[in-house]
Amino acid sequence: MPLEYRTIEEVAGPLMLVKNVQNVAYDELGEIELANGEIRRCRVLEVNGSNVLVQLFESSAGINLESSKVRFLGRSLDLPVSIDMLGRVFDGMGNPKDGGPAIIAEKRMDINGEPINPAARNYPSEFIQTGVSAIDGLNTLVRGQKLPIFSGSGLPHANLAAQIARQAKVRGSDSNFAVVFAAIGITHEEADFFISDFRKTGAIDRTVLFINLASDPAIERISTPRMALTAAEYLAFDKNMHVLVILTDITNYAEALREVSAARKEVPGRRGYPGYLYTDLATIYERAGRKITSEGSITMIPILTMPEDDKTHPIPDLTGYITEGQIILSRELYRKNITPPIDVLPSLSRLKDKGIGVGKTREDHAETMNQLFAAYARGKEAKELMTILGEAALTDVDKLYAKFADEFETRYVSQGYETDRSIEETLDLGWELLSILPTSELKRIKQATIEKYYPKKK
Numbered sequence: 001m002p003l004e005y006r007t008i009e010e011v012a013g014p015l016m017l018v019k020n021v022q023n024v025a026y027d028e029l030g031e032i033e034l035a036n037g038e039i040r041r042c043r044v045l046e047v048n049g050s051n052v053l054v055q056l057f058e059s060s061a062g063i064n065l066e067s068s069k070v071r072f073l074g075r076s077l078d079l080p081v082s083i084d085m086l087g088r089v090f091d092g093m094g095n096p097k098d099g100g101p102a103i104i105a106e107k108r109m110d111i112n113g114e115p116i117n118p119a120a121r122n123y124p125s126e127f128i129q130t131g132v133s134a135i136d137g138l139n140t141l142v143r144g145q146k147l148p149i150f151s152g153s154g155l156p157h158a159n160l161a162a163q164i165a166r167q168a169k170v171r172g173s174d175s176n177f178a179v180v181f182a183a184i185g186i187t188h189e190e191a192d193f194f195i196s197d198f199r200k201t202g203a204i205d206r207t208v209l210f211i212n213l214a215s216d217p218a219i220e221r222i223s224t225p226r227m228a229l230t231a232a233e234y235l236a237f238d239k240n241m242h243v244l245v246i247l248t249d250i251t252n253y254a255e256a257l258r259e260v261s262a263a264r265k266e267v268p269g270r271r272g273y274p275g276y277l278y279t280d281l282a283t284i285y286e287r288a289g290r291k292i293t294s295e296g297s298i299t300m301i302p303i304l305t306m307p308e309d310d311k312t313h314p315i316p317d318l319t320g321y322i323t324e325g326q327i328i329l330s331r332e333l334y335r336k337n338i339t340p341p342i343d344v345l346p347s348l349s350r351l352k353d354k355g356i357g358v359g360k361t362r363e364d365h366a367e368t369m370n371q372l373f374a375a376y377a378r379g380k381e382a383k384e385l386m387t388i389l390g391e392a393a394l395t396d397v398d399k400l401y402a403k404f405a406d407e408f409e410t411r412y413v414s415q416g417y418e419t420d421r422s423i424e425e426t427l428d429l430g431w432e433l434l435s436i437l438p439t440s441e442l443k444r445i446k447q448a449t450i451e452k453y454y455p456k457k458k
Contacts, residue, residue: 002071013263035067080105081234092212092224111226122290127355131167131420134342142355144290146300146323152309176241182228185252221256236296250304325349338414367445379405
């Protein structure tokens with residue numbers, strides 16, 4: 001039996017100080033028993049001699065310093081895992097939330113995971129088809145990659161996240177594909193949107209959902225992404241599945257981290273966030289990847305809303321450092337009713353060249369991608385000139401580029417949230433748009449490729 005302590009000294013927000021404690025370690029789980037018999041959970045944040053600082057998972061209301069007892073359980077927070085998790089909805093602490101039975105655990109896994117030996121990592125190289133042209137054609141997602149989506153408040157990142165979760169698949173392999181979806185600090189409305197969308201489309205059968213609501217305690221937000229990644233590691237490395245992990249919204253996670261840091265009276269770093277924000281985010285993001293020893297893999301799409309649309313804000317800034325690129329949503333495109341409003345020019349997937357080409361997508365993919373980027377950039381310039389100087393000042397070629405930019409936004413980028421395009425459809429559409437321009441302008445594509453794929457004018 002674990003020892004019980006009645007030596008609670010102080011409760012301050014989500015933190016509690018317990019004195020004269022023996023043999024307690026960092027990150028250990030504890031239980032607080034209130035005078036009325038209610039049990040609340042906590043974990044050890046700091047050990048200082050015989051004093052420990054614990055963090056509460058629930059509210060601190062009603063904790064009486066005199067009559068409440070604390071016992072430490074000698075283990076850290078873990079998640080019971082089983083293949084039966086697929087198709088289920090859990091809260092941020094891994095408890096079933098869908099009214100179904102508790103999971104009969106095949107094993108229990110520590111939510112902090114185990115570090116992957118860098119020498120055991122395999123390079124991401126297989127193409128994942130999301131069905132979204134702006135991602136598949138231009139900023140390709142590769143199996144084992146971590147590719148964040150930078151959004152702004154009020155932009156439809158939830159719709160895009162649900163679309164990717166529904167449509168994503170690994171081509172050319174009949175292997176099992178699963179989605180682990182973690183919603184951090186979202187509203188009831190958003191939670192309802194995700195659950196009903198997945199149920200309606202049948203995507204729930206291959207999805208594990210962890211939902212932490214905005215009304216839940218801050219500490220639960222800190223454990224939610226780790227719960228999700230633990231479930232993903234089990235499916236990927238124990239069951240050899242390809243797992244896509246979608247985390248939304250990382251901004252809420254960082255805010256919870258700041259809240260706990262402020263309660264601990266730590267010296268703040270940039271904009272009040274703790275100095276270890278980078279390290280903490282890395283402990284989440286770096287759990288993605290492939291292992292040489294395993295068939296399975298974890299591909300990650302973290303989604304965050306940039307405060308004030310500022311990509312130099314610490315959260316997108318540090319996320320961009322750790323991850324392999326970013327997909328940026330644009331408010332300007334959203335105003336034009338382009339759905340999804342992906343701004344392709346500042347977006348980037350650093351591993352895209354590894355996941356495209358012969359045997360993966362198609363031989364013309366790299367060339368058409370470069371040409372579309374170049375043509376769209378020039379088309380946007382032409383449109384800006386048109387705004388300043390008027391259409392008469394543009395050359396005939398510039399007018400074609402301006403037309404290309406408009407067509408590209410309305411047909412290529414804007415496809416709605418229900419359309420699932422194969423990579424062949426995306427590439428063919430790219431060629432169709434490039435045919436607006438004369439072949440002499442396609443300077444980034446080899447002549448042989450143009451002869452093979454350039455649409456013949458009827």
